[in-house]
Amino acid sequence: MNKIKVLIADDEPMLQEIYSMILEAEFNCEFVTAANGNEAIEAIKTRGPFDLILSDYKMPEANGGTVYLFNKAHQNTPFILFSGGFLQDFAEFSDFYQVNAHNAFLGKPFNEDDLIAHVKKIFPPSGESLEKDQEKYIKVNLRHYIQYTSSAAEVYIKLAQDKFTKIIDTNNADAPEKDLLLHYLDKGLETIYVDKRYFTSLMKDAFAHLQEKLLESKKKEGIIEFGGLPFKVCFEGLNEIGIPDFHIQYTNDMINETVNEIFKNEEAKERFRSYCSMQGFAIGHSLVTMYIAASICHESGLNFHHSMKKICTAAFFHDFPLFETDASEDWLPIEKAKHPDHLFNHPTIAASFVPKTSELFEDTARIILEHHERPGGNGYPKKLNSFSIAPLSCLFILSEEITFNLIRNDFDFERLRDFLLNIKEEYSLGNFGKFFKACETIFELNT
Numbered sequence: 109m110n111k112i113k114v115l116i117a118d119d120e121p122m123l124q125e126i127y128s129m130i131l132e133a134e135f136n137c138e139f140v141t142a143a144n145g146n147e148a149i150e151a152i153k154t155r156g157p158f159d160l161i162l163s164d165y166k167m168p169e170a171n172g173g174t175v176y177l178f179n180k181a182h183q184n185t186p187f188i189l190f191s192g193g194f195l196q197d198f199a200e201f202s203d204f205y206q207v208n209a210h211n212a213f214l215g216k217p218f219n220e221d222d223l224i225a226h227v228k229k230i231f232p233p234s235g236e237s238l239e240k241d242q243e244k245y246i247k248v249n250l251r252h253y254i255q256y257t258s259s260a261a262e263v264y265i266k267l268a269q270d271k272f273t274k275i276i277d278t279n280n281a282d283a284p285e286k287d288l289l290l291h292y293l294d295k296g297l298e299t300i301y302v303d304k305r306y307f308t309s310l311m312k313d314a315f316a317h318l319q320e321k322l323l324e325s326k327k328k329e330g331i332i333e334f335g336g337l338p339f340k341v342c343f344e345g346l347n348e349i350g351i352p353d354f355h356i357q358y359t360n361d362m363i364n365e366t367v368n369e370i371f372k373n374e375e376a377k378e379r380f381r382s383y384c385s386m387q388g389f390a391i392g393h394s395l396v397t398m399y400i401a402a403s404i405c406h407e408s409g410l411n412f413h414h415s416m417k418k419i420c421t422a423a424f425f426h427d428f429p430l431f432e433t434d435a436s437e438d439w440l441p442i443e444k445a446k447h448p449d450h451l452f453n454h455p456t457i458a459a460s461f462v463p464k465t466s467e468l469f470e471d472t473a474r475i476i477l478e479h480h481e482r483p484g485g486n487g488y489p490k491k492l493n494s495f496s497i498a499p500l501s502c503l504f505i506l507s508e509e510i511t512f513n514l515i516r517n518d519f520d521f522e523r524l525r526d527f528l529l530n531i532k533e534e535y536s537l538g539n540f541g542k543f544f545k546a547c548e549t550i551f552e553l554n555t
């Protein structure tokens with residue numbers, strides 16, 4: 109079988125290497141790489157035709173959307189898009205699955221099995237699709253291997269066709285022999301072969317290394333204290349999407365008041381302290397939801413103090429039960445979650461945690477109970493719709509959807525606007541209507 113000709117467009121060299129390593133483990137490929145969208149378009153013009161394009165969304169000069177539109181208008185090669193966002197975050201991909209049935213979207217972080225499964229659908233394996241050595245080994249660039257492996261593996265070099273010799277064995281410490289590997293690199297060796305049984309652990313190391321690198325480049329978070337406890341908030345990101353400092357200040361006052369109120373109840377205080385001690389996605393997305401809700405609340409003319417007290421209390425309590433599993437499952441549809449039953453039940457369980465003594469109890473509990481309902485009636489647990497979900501719940505739901513989008517896309521304003529335009533029709537109905545209108549003003553959707 110001829111080699112599969114693959115174009116890899118990604119500004120992160122390590123990801124280019126990871127993609128090629130994954131594909132080489134299962135397919136017979138040749139690669140062309142591009143570090144930005146313009147280079148990718150140039151490659152399609154001059155080095156094609158390709159059998160497959162892998163492209164990141166966020167790249168300098170021209171993004172993955174531009175590459176996709178160019179490819180669609182020319183060779184319409186199967187296109188696999190990678191992004192930290194969801195496909196609905198990007199307006200230019202609205203016809204993605206219609207223009208080529210082999211197009212696929214992989215949300216980052218993706219895993220190697222998902223990529224291999226997609227490519228197998230396009231190029232079903234045949235008996236002779238792999239060269240002999242690919243059945244047993246994966247070919248890896250030595251420099252990259254040294255950079256990101258952190259476990260031991262059996263490493264080989266190729267002496268001649270079908271002839272390999274082991275240069276490194278596994279060890280009890282399960283650590284890579286970096287000195288020895290560096291020695292081979294000094295001698296000019298560029299490619300090594302790793303026993304395929306170590307593929308999964310090598311990928312795990314590579315993804316962990318990549319994750320660390322990407323986190324370093326994230327927008328800076330500031331630290332703020334509420335009730336004597338430290339919280340991390342990305343104020344820089346909030347400013348960049350148009351939330352002014354005075355809104356942030358108003359919201360901080362409301363959050364402080366809410367925390368002091370929660371502390372009056374001993375049981376709630378304990379639960380809250382343990383929740384806050386685990387910084388990260390759970391508390392992070394709760395806080396951003398409050399700042400977004402405050403802006404929408406202000407713009408839509410609701411009684412700020414009264415409404416925000418309920419919203420802030422709900423935001424602190426709404427995902428408490430997800431701590432037992434994985435709070436970041438919160439933005440997944442039920443069928444994609446690892447713990448679907450737990451995800452399905454968390455709004456009901458969380459609502460029961462609100463102190464019953466609170467004068468805000470009923471409204472707050474209702475927001476929590478309804479925070480995963482959706483305007484089209486496809487949410488959970490009750491499949492309510494834009495007319496049956498309570499107005500304050502609608503404010504919360506829209507604010508949390510915006511928050512998820514911001515976190516997925518590192519507070520990228522353009523992505524947020526694309527996302528809001530994509531959901532506009534659905535979120536302009538019923539009790540969501542006036543809040544979506546407020547978003548149109550805040551996020552300048554009509555300009």
Ligand SMILES: [Fe+2]
Binds near residue numbers: 438
């Ligand atoms: Fe949540």
Ligand SMILES: [Fe+2]
Binds near residue numbers: 427438454479480
């Ligand atoms: Fe939730």
